[in-house]
Amino acid sequence: MVRKKKTVQEIAPVTEPLTIEESHVNNLRENLEEIKTYDGVIGYILRNSTSAAIDLKDPTKLIDYAVLSSSTLDASEVLSEDFNLGDVKSIIVEGKNVKVLSLTVSDSRISIFMDKEANCEKVLRKLHDL
Secondary structure (H helix, E strand, O other), X not given: OOOOOOOOOXXXXXXXXXXXXXXXXXXXXXXXXXXXXXXXXXEEEEEOOOXXXXXXXXXXXXXXXXXHHHHHHHHHHXXXXXXXXXXXXXXXXXXXOEEEEEEEXXXXXXXXXXXXXXXXXXXXXXXXXX
């Protein structure tokens, strides 16, 4: 009786390439570029653990918008914990002339700055489809 030799193939563990995360971020940036064209949108800040993308119509207010973005997202987390609200999907802070919509999508923190009369619902629908 002749024994057949079995061949054993080694299968290397598959690790997800970094391009998947990069394509997700690129898709998010593409959507933000489209959102930036909506009526009343001033600009946005997109941050993740390794980078940030900032696109504002008035770059002289960059620091003001960055502080507002960070403070809004941090405050939403504190309020959520203090009042046992669970995960906050989005938060809108409305001032005298401007409002900011802040939310987290995957690992990215997004703040979109708008005129007070701008339509937040349209922006939210576009971002929650991701």
